[in-house]
Amino acid sequence: MTQAYWNEWLWAGITNYKGQPRNDEYTDRLSMKASEFGWDWELTCPLCRRGISQLSREIRDISDSLDYHHWSTNPDQGITLCRECHDIIGFGSYDNEVEKRAHEWGFRSRNDLQIIRLALREAIVTDRPVRLEMAADLVNRYNLIQSSGEVKELLKVVLRDSDLYDRFVDNSLYHGFC
Template sequence: MTQTTPTAALDDLVDGTTRTRSIEQPYGDRAQVLSQADEQSPLLDVPVAICCPNCSEAVTLYERGLPGVVPYFDAACTQCDVDLRTWCAVAVDAAYLQIVEPATLTTMVQQFWDDWLWSGITNSKGEPRTDEYTDRFATKTAAFGWDWEVTCPLCRRTRTALERNSALVGGNLDYHHWSHDPDQGVCLCRECHNIIGFDTYDTELEERAAAWGFDSRHGLQVIRLALRDAAVTGQPVGPRSATALVNRYNLLHSPERVQQLLESISEDEALRERFLDERLVAGIEANC
């Protein structure tokens, strides 16, 4: 059950600064999840080993470099007895093979899974496949013996926690559109999806945005998302948070535009009060 939160505590979500989110590239451009390889990859022109993300064992060697996009990969790690696919194998510059660490490769793959799921997985026809890959990742996690689990990127609750804490919320992530053309959005749990939209319909939110002086409902949703992120992380919204928000939540807005939106509530107390309510911290206590 969510406890009553004093207004002063909610005000703390706006002041101060926050850290930006670093992108996991521990070996620079010398290693990447195989699914991420494309025709611009620096691994096209050097010998490349395809490694297991659990033990770092090389299972395949491309002596002449990666062949551009690798649409299909199926090889087994004999040490872990796990079949590898493009989304759970790491391409490593062979010159770096002796220095890569299993734990680091594991983190790279898990971060890739998070980013891919959160941005919404579709096939070439634009049909959703997020649920399918959620199950695939869960199966591979069990095979590796990892403790990774699908989480909502905003409240950070795992799928198991969401199912346990609320029958209404459920454990699946819903795709929240920032834009339909181009199709861009982020997968959030149902509760976070509702919270950033003030628990109302899009039509009503558009009317509210116009009345408050915003271009569209997405401006309101971005501000609510930033405030809930601040509540979850304990890092108040500040001048350095815009880029981190764009990266984590696959925003269509530029960092500069996000910063303008955040400044609008920082500089206008009356406007800020319209965005602050107890729903911003709903479910957070259960995640602590």
């Protein structure tokens, strides 16, 4: 139960007195505490489920392995993902480029596109199809600002239109799982 609490706390992005995420400091601190208790605990990315030790082998600087993804800055709401998952759900682009793409594709904002990418990656990681019923789990697991109903509507739009669906799918979604 304590380990689940730590994971949830870290994924949501622990902040300093200025409200800036500082996950690497707490990751190290909680890892040391878990070791003192003899627990086999390791922070994992909530999306790809890879542990911090695996990420640190793949990325030179451990502080580069975690990244806080903002769904909203006012109020601050987001989730800490590994750097790779953060980049994958954002199409490996800057927010303003994803925002432009969202409008070109008929969506409200970049968050809509990122949520769809999140759902697609979640389906790949868990080896399950994208389903409308996963909306509530996505909202809870990834601290989304949208309601389950809004997420369900986004998934409906993409699942109904195969051409649109194909715009979201690229090889990066499968990285580390094929």
